[in-house]
Amino acid sequence: QKEVEQDPGPLSVPEGAIVSLNCTYSNSAFQYFMWYRQYSRKGPELLMYTYSSGNKEDGRFTAQVDKSSKYISLFIRDSQPSDSATYLCAMKKAAGNKLTFGGGTRVLVKP
Amino acid sequence: NAGVTQTPKFQVLKTGQSMTLQCAQDMNHEYMSWYRQDPGMGLRLIHYSVGAGITDQGEVPNGYNVSRSTTEDFPLRLLSAAPSQTSVYFCATNMNTEAFFGQGTRLTVV
Numbered sequence: 001q002k003e004v005e006q007d008p009g010p011l012s013v014p015e016g017a018i019v020s021l022n023c024t025y026s027n028s029a030f031q032y033f034m035w036y037r038q039y040s041r042k043g044p045e046l047l048m049y050t051y052s053s054g055n056k057e058d059g060r061f062t063a064q065v066d067k068s069s070k071y072i073s074l075f076i077r078d079s080q081p082s083d084s085a086t087y088l089c090a091m092k093k094a095a096g097n098k099l100t101f102g103g104g105t106r107v108l109v110k111p
Numbered sequence: 112n113a114g115v116t117q118t119p120k121f122q123v124l125k126t127g128q129s130m131t132l133q134c135a136q137d138m139n140h141e142y143m144s145w146y147r148q149d150p151g152m153g154l155r156l157i158h159y160s161v162g163a164g165i166t167d168q169g170e171v172p173n174g175y176n177v178s179r180s181t182t183e184d185f186p187l188r189l190l191s192a193a194p195s196q197t198s199v200y201f202c203a204t205n206m207n208t209e210a211f212f213g214q215g216t217r218l219t220v221v
Contacts, residue, residue: 004153006153008151032207032208034208036210041215042214042215043115043201043203043212043213043214043215044154044201044210044212045212046208046209046210049208049209088153088154090210092207092208096161097142097161097205097206097207098144098156098159098169099144099156099205099210100156101146101153101154101155102153103151103152103153104153
């Protein structure tokens with residue numbers, strides 16, 4: 001079983017809809033939870049991160065972490081065609097820099 | 112300020128050939144890593160380095176070697192290419208939560 005599980009999609013939504021993405025994990029040592037966005041034929045880029053449990057909002061993006069359930073989510077409000085990309089969750093323990101990634105979810109926002 | 116630079120962008124190898132994927136960073140980060148990305152598998156860690164002279168294996172190290180003689184460079188060597196190594200390879204450097212990735216190398220082994 002993988003340490004981090006993520007539904008591969010694809011997830012297709014109309015423009016303006018809310019996109020809901022999630023990951024589950026098994027390692028309770030993870031303390032940092034990140035979302036990366038990857039456009040086609042590009043390297044991933046950090047979208048946002050959360051430390052421990054709780055919510056974090058950045059513009060149209062909201063990240064949620066529920067450590068008791070080992071479940072993290074990313075919500076994209078008012079989705080735009082430019083949000084079409086693969087979204088990867090990633091996690092890190094408190095010490096060190098090693099990141100563990102989920103498999104990524106492909107999102108398509110249709111105009 | 113280029114960030115992370117990978118070369119080449121594309122490569123086709125024959126089974127059994129060897130090659131080196133180059134990675135250089137100008138961010139002065141100690142930590143560097145190599146990933147491979149396959150459909151549905153996400154990014155899988157091949158090797159990583161916490162500083163010059165120190166390397167360690169990741170999740171899928173077999174068939175690959177690395178070295179880290181300087182802070183800036185972290186080359187990945189394929190010893191004897193196999194079709195199973197057909198993939199997109201990313202080099203990254205990170206400081207804590209934010210990883211900076213190169214543009215990737217698309218490798219096909221025939």
